[in-house]
Amino acid sequence: MSRILKKELLAPGIKRFELDAPDVARKARPGQFVVLRIHERGERIPLTIADTRPEDGVVVIVFLEVGKTTRELGELEAGQEIMDFIGPLGRPSEIENFGTAVCVAGGVGTPEIYPVARALKQAGNRVIAIIGFRSQALVTMETEMRSVSDELIVTTDDGSYGRKGFVTDALNELLARGEKPGRVFAVGPVIMMKMVAECTRAAGVPTVASLNPIMVDATGMCGVCRCTVGGEMKLACVDGPEFDAHQVDFDELLTRLKVYLPEEKRALEHWQEGHGTCRCAGKEAGNG
Amino acid sequence: MAKPAPTRTPMREQDPGVRARNFDEVPHGYSPEEAAAEAQRCLRCKKPTCVNGCPVEVDIPGFIGAIAEGRLWDAMTVMKRTNVLPAICGRVCPQETQCEGECVLAKKMEPVAIGNLERFIADWEAEQNECVMCEKLPPTGRKVAVIGAGPAGLTVAGDCLKFGHEVTVFEALHAPGGVLVYGIPEFRLPKSIVEREVNFIRDTGAKLVTNFVVGMTRTIAELLEDFDAVFVGTGAGRPWFMELPGENALGIYSANEYLTRSNLMKAYLFPEYDTPIVRGKRVATIGGGNVAMDSARTALRLGAEESIIVYRRSRQEMPAREAEIHHAEQEGIRFEFLTNPVRYVANKQGWVEALECLRMELGEPDASGRRRPVPVKGSEFRIPVDTVVVAIGNSPNPLIPQTTPGLEVSKRGTIVVDPATGRTSKKGVFAGGDIVTGAATVILAMGAGRIAANSIDEYLKTGNWQDPTGSQ
Ligand SMILES: Cc1cc2nc3c(=O)[nH]c(=O)nc-3n(C[C@H](O)[C@H](O)[C@H](O)COP(=O)(O)OP(=O)(O)OC[C@H]3O[C@@H](n4cnc5c(N)ncnc54)[C@H](O)[C@@H]3O)c2cc1C
Ligand code: SF4
Ligand code: FES
Numbered sequence: 001m002s003r004i005l006k007k008e009l010l011a012p013g014i015k016r017f018e019l020d021a022p023d024v025a026r027k028a029r030p031g032q033f034v035v036l037r038i039h040e041r042g043e044r045i046p047l048t049i050a051d052t053r054p055e056d057g058v059v060v061i062v063f064l065e066v067g068k069t070t071r072e073l074g075e076l077e078a079g080q081e082i083m084d085f086i087g088p089l090g091r092p093s094e095i096e097n098f099g100t101a102v103c104v105a106g107g108v109g110t111p112e113i114y115p116v117a118r119a120l121k122q123a124g125n126r127v128i129a130i131i132g133f134r135s136q137a138l139v140t141m142e143t144e145m146r147s148v149s150d151e152l153i154v155t156t157d158d159g160s161y162g163r164k165g166f167v168t169d170a171l172n173e174l175l176a177r178g179e180k181p182g183r184v185f186a187v188g189p190v191i192m193m194k195m196v197a198e199c200t201r202a203a204g205v206p207t208v209a210s211l212n213p214i215m216v217d218a219t220g221m222c223g224v225c226r227c228t229v230g231g232e233m234k235l236a237c238v239d240g241p242e243f244d245a246h247q248v249d250f251d252e253l254l255t256r257l258k259v260y261l262p263e264e265k266r267a268l269e270h271w272q273e274g275h276g277t278c279r280c281a282g283k284e285a286g287n288g
Numbered sequence: 289m290a291k292p293a294p295t296r297t298p299m300r301e302q303d304p305g306v307r308a309r310n311f312d313e314v315p316h317g318y319s320p321e322e323a324a325a326e327a328q329r330c331l332r333c334k335k336p337t338c339v340n341g342c343p344v345e346v347d348i349p350g351f352i353g354a355i356a357e358g359r360l361w362d363a364m365t366v367m368k369r370t371n372v373l374p375a376i377c378g379r380v381c382p383q384e385t386q387c388e389g390e391c392v393l394a395k396k397m398e399p400v401a402i403g404n405l406e407r408f409i410a411d412w413e414a415e416q417n418e419c420v421m422c423e424k425l426p427p428t429g430r431k432v433a434v435i436g437a438g439p440a441g442l443t444v445a446g447d448c449l450k451f452g453h454e455v456t457v458f459e460a461l462h463a464p465g466g467v468l469v470y471g472i473p474e475f476r477l478p479k480s481i482v483e484r485e486v487n488f489i490r491d492t493g494a495k496l497v498t499n500f501v502v503g504m505t506r507t508i509a510e511l512l513e514d515f516d517a518v519f520v521g522t523g524a525g526r527p528w529f530m531e532l533p534g535e536n537a538l539g540i541y542s543a544n545e546y547l548t549r550s551n552l553m554k555a556y557l558f559p560e561y562d563t564p565i566v567r568g569k570r571v572a573t574i575g576g577g578n579v580a581m582d583s584a585r586t587a588l589r590l591g592a593e594e595s596i597i598v599y600r601r602s603r604q605e606m607p608a609r610e611a612e613i614h615h616a617e618q619e620g621i622r623f624e625f626l627t628n629p630v631r632y633v634a635n636k637q638g639w640v641e642a643l644e645c646l647r648m649e650l651g652e653p654d655a656s657g658r659r660r661p662v663p664v665k666g667s668e669f670r671i672p673v674d675t676v677v678v679a680i681g682n683s684p685n686p687l688i689p690q691t692t693p694g695l696e697v698s699k700r701g702t703i704v705v706d707p708a709t710g711r712t713s714k715k716g717v718f719a720g721g722d723i724v725t726g727a728a729t730v731i732l733a734m735g736a737g738r739i740a741a742n743s744i745d746e747y748l749k750t751g752n753w754q755d756p757t758g759s760q
Contacts, residue, residue: 023505037462043553043562044462069562084462086499216553216563219460219501220685221470221525222545226536233529233536238687252536255638259538263564270559 002036002085005058007078010140013065014108015074016050022057024049024087030115031093031210031242034061035218037084038072045069046215046237048112048187049088059087062111062140068267089218090241093119094208098182101125102174103149104167104196106132106188110141112210113187118148120185126150128179130170132192136161168195175203183208186245190257194250201246209245211236213253214260228252292329294397297322299404304618308588311474311556314615318408320360327356330400333392338402341390343735346370348387352405364413364420367406372422372446372489373439373734375414375481376468378407380578381731382609414484422492425452430748433458433515434494435502435688438466439730440521440721442486443737444744445494451745455494456515460501463552466523467722468730470552471544473582475589476612479551503691508717517716517744520703521737524722525685529678530574534632539566539640543579543679550586565590568675572596572643574629575679576606581616583677588619595621596671600628600648600661626650626661630668632676642670682727692717702726710740715753718744 006018024034033048051060065074076082093116101120105113110131121127129149133139135158146152153170154162163170171184184207186196193209200207213225213236220238227236230247234240300316301307307314318326330352338348347366354363367374383389383403391399413419432448434441437459445455463469465482490496502508502522511518527542529535546565549555553563571587573580576599587595597616599606602625606613617623626648633642647667650659689697696704696713703712703719710718720736722728747753 023500027505041554041561043564084499086460086462086501086505088504089501216545216548217461217470219525220687221527222548223527223529223542224545226529228536233531235526255538256536258638259566260564263558267559267562267564 002082004076004078004080004082007076010062010111011138013074014062014138014140015065016060016062016111017076019059019061019082019085020057021059021085021087024085025052025054025057025059028052028054028059028088029092030095030119032088032090033218033241034059034085034087035089035215036073036082036086038069038076039083042072042083043069044084044216044218046089046212046218048210049115050111051115059085062108064108067264068271071268072271086218090237091239093185093242095119095123097124099126100179100181101127102171102179102181102184103127103129104132104171104184104186104188104192105130106167106192107134107138108140109188109192110145113185114141114144114148116185116187117145121148125182128174128181129153130155130167130174132156132167132170132188133161134158166195167192168199171196171199175199175205181205184245185242186210190250190254193245193248194254197245197248197250207245208242209248210241211243211248211253212241213256227256292331292393292397296329296398296401296404297326299401304615304620307475308585308619309591311589313478314475317411318404320358320412323355323405323408323412324358326401326405327352329393330356331392337390337392338387338400341387343386343731344370344738346387346406348402351409352400352402355405355409360409360412361420363409367409368420368422371406371734372443373485373730374406375410376439376477376485377731377734378403378405378410379477379481380472380609382729384610386731414481419488422446422450424450424492427454428452428748430454430517431456431515432744432748433511433518434521435508435511435518436460436466436521436523436721436723437464437486437496437498438521438523438721438733439468440523440723440733440737440740441466441519442489443734444519444521444718444720444741446489446492447738447741448744449489449492449494451741453745453748457494457496458500458502458511459496459498460522461552462498464496464498466521470548471579471582473547473551473586475585476582501687503687508688508692508695508714512716516748517718519710519737519740519744520688520712520717520719520723521721521733522685522688522723524682524727526683527678528681528683530629530680532629532631534634534640535678537632537634537640538638539568539674540632540676540678541566543573543575543583543677544682546583546677547579547586550590556586556590566675567591568673569593570596570673571675571677572598572671572673573677573679574598574643575681576601576608577679577681578608578612579681580677580679581608581612581621583679584621585616585619587675587677588621592675596624596673597621598624598627598629598643598645598671600626601658602626602650605658624671628661628663633670640673640676642672643676644668644670682722684723684726688723700726708739709743710736711743711747711753716747
């Protein structure tokens with residue numbers, strides 16, 4: 001059981017929660033995630049940990065409302081509780097001094113890459129961050145990202161803010177101007193991570209991507225999160241979520257993310273039809 | 289004593305045609321009269337061989353004798369001395385190779401239906417408004433952490449409580465029970481029964497902490513700062529795949545995923561419950577164990593028109609319990625024996641559309657004594673499918689070994705213990721169940737829990753720790 005301490009709207013459809021989860025807060029490292037289940041009938045969904053304040057027992061999550069579960073989550077208010085909150089899960093990001101490190105994030109990937117960028121900065125890296133959004137209204141975490149980066153580039157697809165274009169355009173320019181990053185971190189939509197990997201492959205820049213397949217248990221038990229990396233099967237929840245982006249089969253991941261599209265649509269419709277009826281449940285005592 | 293009837297008292301069941309489409313439990317259980325009739329078949333042997341067949345040595349003639357005489361509370365008291373999960377064991381133990389296989393009647397006729405009687409007495413108790421509590425020794429003030437709330441962990445918890453120790457059980461999932469809740473389906477082991485047995489252990493005094501992944505949320509080394517002993521019962525949780533081309537196509541599940549979605553997450557009630565599952569029309573399940581039977585029967589209940597089991601040996605070699613194979617056959621599961629998949633064929637959208645297989649024939653016996661299947665050249669054929677469930681086994685969950693320096697593991701990834709005590713190579717840490725043996729049975733996990741609990745008690749009393757593996 002985990003109580004929502006604070007709720008904020010970062011941009012349309014993007015919400016930030018501070019949660020009371022001392023066990024998770026104490027152990028979480030950049031790059032790790034949590035799994036949550038809102039109530040007795042809920043599904044288990046993974047969300048990247050966007051920040052922690054271990055001294056207060058606080059864990060921050062930021063999420064984009066897409067399907068039924070994230071919308072329902074978004075309707076919860078400060079003071080309410082999430083039934084199950086499990087973490088930290090997955091292997092932490094590999095943080096060391098790479099010289100120059102580039103953090104590339106798209107959309108809601110920005111809050112997710114923030115703790116990584118901060119840790120890289122603390123480890124002595126020169127941090128260049130590229131954060132991309134569809135348009136100005138969706139720009140989030142700019143100030144925070146600026147505070148942990150030596151250089152911050154904001155892009156929008158429609159040019160309504162920052163530089164017009166995709167994050168990969170900015171990344172290509174960096175590489176063209178002679179930057180030699182020791183490591184590139186990519187977090188965001190699969191297609192974006194795939195394109196980042198293509199950019200850096202030619203330049204031979206080591207790149208990691210944080211994969212976001214469907215998960216259930218996230219303890220390595222069910223195998224739904226399997227991804228092909230370097231021709232081998234890996235479980236993103238326990239072997240990842242970060243992998244060598246040049247080895248990842250992104251097309252397979254894109255296909256596998258589509259498996260429940262019809263059911264996701266149906267779940268959303270079902271929920272919207274029955275909206276207003278409260279189904280809060282909460283009998284199983286949990287930890288965290 | 290009168291001569292026993294040659295056949296056992298049958299247990300009433302749901303009709304196969306009806307039950308194949310619902311998730312309700314298949315057998316209905318005995319009435320007290322049926323139970324008494326069956327109990328009277330027991331000869332009350334002076335040297336009961338059945339007890340040797342039971343990994344936790346339930347006093348079988350003792351509890352059956354009490355049922356025969358109508359002393360049902362006594363029967364339950366006898367049972368709980370050795371087995372705290374009788375409603376579960378009575379339903380899922382492979383009795384035909386254990387207690388019932390050793391019953392003297394088995395030589396000439398049907399053995400006493402020990403499992404059915406065990407189930408009866410546990411269910412009878414549940415219908416009363418009170419229950420037999422375990423006798424507890426005075427509190428010792430010592431603290432035991434149990435990792436994993438499966439049968440092994442729950443047994444350790446129950447036993448350590450009886451010894452007077454304080455027990456906290458840490459479970460990674462949101463519900464306790466291990467395979468009993470996420471793996472074995474409702475129609476074979478109703479979740480309310482698991483809940484009841486878990487509640488019994490909670491009422492005896494165990495603290496149950498769910499949503500706590502040891503190794504991630506806290507390591508064993510950290511637990512040892514707060515607890516005097518730790519028991520690892522984390523099970524065999526990592527699914528094997530066939531490692532064939534096309535295995536990541538849409539519609540291909542591990543049995544763990546398929547069953548977890550359906551059982552733990554209640555996907556069969558989607559969209560009332562949020563977790564989806566593919567409701568395939570033509571489902572192939574690869575494997576021949578209990579897990580395969582459970583998957584294929586779940587597929588039927590999710591609406592499959594055809595549910596097919598693909599197994600590379602013949603019926604005789606199938607490791608599943610006889611009762612499960614029989615139930616599967618009755619429900620109309622199609623068996624493709626001596627058949628081995630070689631690849632998956634996917635359509636343009638990435639969905640599996642066929643399982644390509646080879647026919648096999650039985651050759652020389654292998655190390656396990658079973659005749660080894662060898663492929664018949666040129667026998668490739670395709671089974672059209674829209675869903676495949678891979679149920680060929682699991683390896684131990686690596687999370688704890690990976691995060692616990694000094695804990696010795698075998699090449700197979702199982703935790704190495706001294707079988708007589710359950711001690712690992714790390715001081716104060718014990719282990720048992722599937723994490724030690726690889727995927728096995730509920731009762732073996734409970735037996736291992738019993739052994740570990742006894743030696744935990746001894747360790748807490750004496751403080752003696754001898755490293756069974758000779759390394760430190
Ligand atoms: C579908 C299926 C059907 C079966 N049918 C039968 C049958 O009919 N008869 C029979 O005898 N046996 C059957 N078995 C086998 C039997 O269920 C297992 O042998 C038995 O459950 C093993 O018990 P265990 O306590 O060792 O582990 P499990 O039951 O696997 O429990 C382990 C628990 O530990 C938890 N855990 C894992 N890692 C961590 C961690 N790091 N921190 C905290 N918790 C953790 C897991 O979530 C799980 O709850 C079946 C198995 C399956 C999968
Ligand atoms: S516990 Fe299992 S093996 Fe032992 S008597 Fe009961 S059913 Fe038979
Ligand atoms: S989410 Fe189940 S194995 Fe990774």
